[in-house]
Amino acid sequence: MRDEPLVLGIETSCDETGVGIVRGHTLLADALASSVDQHARFGGVVPEVASRAHLEALVPTMQRALDEAGVTLADIDAIAVTSGPGLAGALLVGVAAAKGYALAAEKPIYGVNHLAAHVAVDTLEHGPLPEPAVAMLVSGGHSSLLLVDDLTAGVTPLGATIDDAAGEAFDKVARLLGLGFPGGPIIDRAAREGDPASIAFPRGLTAAKDLAAHRFDFSFSGLKTAVARWVESRERAGEPVPVADVSASFQEAVCDVLTAKAIDACRANGVGTLVIGGGVAANSRLRVLAEERAAKHGIAVRVPRPGLCTDNGAMVAALGSHLVRAGVAPSRLDLPADSAMSLTAVSVPG
Amino acid sequence: MLVLALDTATPASTAALVEVTVDGLTGVAERRTVDPRAHGERLAPEIAAVLADAGLRPRDVTAIVAGVGPGPFTGLRVGLATAASMGQALGIPTYAVCSLDALGRAAGPGRVLIATDARRREVYFATYADGERVTGPEVAKPADVAALVRGATGGSLPAGVLVGAEEAGGGTSMAGLVERVAGEGALKYGDVFGVPVEEHLLYPPGAALVALAAERIRAGAPGEALTPLYLRRPDAVEPSARKAVLT
Numbered sequence A: 001m002r003d004e005p006l007v008l009g010i011e012t013s014c015d016e017t018g019v020g021i022v023r024g025h026t027l028l029a030d031a032l033a034s035s036v037d038q039h040a041r042f043g044g045v046v047p048e049v050a051s052r053a054h055l056e057a058l059v060p061t062m063q064r065a066l067d068e069a070g071v072t073l074a075d076i077d078a079i080a081v082t083s084g085p086g087l088a089g090a091l092l093v094g095v096a097a098a099k100g101y102a103l104a105a106e107k108p109i110y111g112v113n114h115l116a117a118h119v120a121v122d123t124l125e126h127g128p129l130p131e132p133a134v135a136m137l138v139s140g141g142h143s144s145l146l147l148v149d150d151l152t153a154g155v156t157p158l159g160a161t162i163d164d165a166a167g168e169a170f171d172k173v174a175r176l177l178g179l180g181f182p183g184g185p186i187i188d189r190a191a192r193e194g195d196p197a198s199i200a201f202p203r204g205l206t207a208a209k210d211l212a213a214h215r216f217d218f219s220f221s222g223l224k225t226a227v228a229r230w231v232e233s234r235e236r237a238g239e240p241v242p243v244a245d246v247s248a249s250f251q252e253a254v255c256d257v258l259t260a261k262a263i264d265a266c267r268a269n270g271v272g273t274l275v276i277g278g279g280v281a282a283n284s285r286l287r288v289l290a291e292e293r294a295a296k297h298g299i300a301v302r303v304p305r306p307g308l309c310t311d312n313g314a315m316v317a318a319l320g321s322h323l324v325r326a327g328v329a330p331s332r333l334d335l336p337a338d339s340a341m342s343l344t345a346v347s348v349p350g
Numbered sequence B: 001m002l003v004l005a006l007d008t009a010t011p012a013s014t015a016a017l018v019e020v021t022v023d024g025l026t027g028v029a030e031r032r033t034v035d036p037r038a039h040g041e042r043l044a045p046e047i048a049a050v051l052a053d054a055g056l057r058p059r060d061v062t063a064i065v066a067g068v069g070p071g072p073f074t075g076l077r078v079g080l081a082t083a084a085s086m087g088q089a090l091g092i093p094t095y096a097v098c099s100l101d102a103l104g105r106a107a108g109p110g111r112v113l114i115a116t117d118a119r120r121r122e123v124y125f126a127t128y129a130d131g132e133r134v135t136g137p138e139v140a141k142p143a144d145v146a147a148l149v150r151g152a153t154g155g156s157l158p159a160g161v162l163v164g165a166e167e168a169g170g171g172t173s174m175a176g177l178v179e180r181v182a183g184e185g186a187l188k189y190g191d192v193f194g195v196p197v198e199e200h201l202l203y204p205p206g207a208a209l210v211a212l213a214a215e216r217i218r219a220g221a222p223g224e225a226l227t228p229l230y231l232r233r234p235d236a237v238e239p240s241a242r243k244a245v246l247t
């Protein structure tokens, strides 16, 4: 069992209800239900709406995952669940359900860190992760640079956004351009027809004076405001807004900062592997720019396929599988949902 | 038949094991913690504890009864997610009961108002005659509920309250609808209601939860999805037109 444990993972930290099942490094099932459509008209995830949707979706999503993997709960060796960070009420639904499954089926439970799970999922596709590695996690909820020494023990945060998350900036810019929600894929598409060098938008926290205190931190709030100002002055002048050029230039500013800081983090720590995860990892420009810049320094870039970059149950199962194989003690039944869970522990200690 | 009852619709996290026989109920074990923010942490260990108290294992449970509220949403969902997942894992039916009904039933004979804390200075409430629900469940300000039970009509009463009360009373006068009030909302807003408060009956008891589903359990009725009685829509506002950034 230790080498190829059958582990089930439950994810409910934001608007995706995910149940994944892995055996060792092999993905057997990845069932997902999303409440994204219910949030669209609000321009962002509404926590109470997400929590209600999780409760409705959990049992059917679990059933789909079990059917897909062709296993029953009795076959499972351990249950892993996202304990945090994330939306408190949403996390609590997944944690409560995971406890119910673990209790009823008499299985060990692991409360795991969502960010570490984003890193672990890459091993399902690309095999064991060379450690240490640097991970960049970018989504609507997070923008973090992490130093991964040992995925089963602890992860060192190097930097994070000091205001908006990268994905949030995409959502806000898409909204002010009237393009819809979620913004990531829409901006990516619109940018293909535009010139990324047409407008010089600011690169947050890249000036020499900012680098001293925020070398590996991000800031996207100023960029978002700059885009809003630019668009508004066009509108006031009665001129059409070149949506493709604005999209491309905005996207370039985001990707430029993200990749420059990620490569800098790798070099500063003597690390040869960069893992990128989170919904924004699906951005086509981010992938190209990261690979281009990493290649110059002999750094290997690993990006899971888009379906595994966004929140899902497979990533939680993948991390759970690492923990079981490493002989890490399971969490207890009183494990909390911790919306601000720190990375010092990859799982809730038993 | 061994039945597990769960309720997290009030500050209490309750787990109870109750034996349902052909003609009665026997309490086997019950655990309760009162902490409005700890349902997520307390409930599962309580379930493990009642099973251990009884020397039983999860697979000995043959049905689950869950209080589906109304109650503060976050805590309420803990009980329902736990009940639903256990039911699925064990392949046993889950039955939904109104959490206020468990209090109403436990309150016994007479006309009783059950009120629990809905936060935001409101209560979830329902009225009962000899343990059977007469009106509700609804959510309103304690003063409005008090006006209702004193027989006042109109004015500040929410429309739903009036409709429910008139239908139930079969007339326009609600005077003397209740003679006592129970539930933790009664304790918190006791002065407002103007009727005696039953301070010993604050949280839904396990045996009362099971009693509400006993007929269905004995009949082997199919289980059902545990849908929360939210009574309120999510607070969410659609964004207005974007604010100007240029001044």
Ligand SMILES: [Zn+2]
Pocket (backbone or CB within 6 Å): A114, A118, A139, A141, A142, A278, A310, A311
């Ligand atoms: Zn995520």
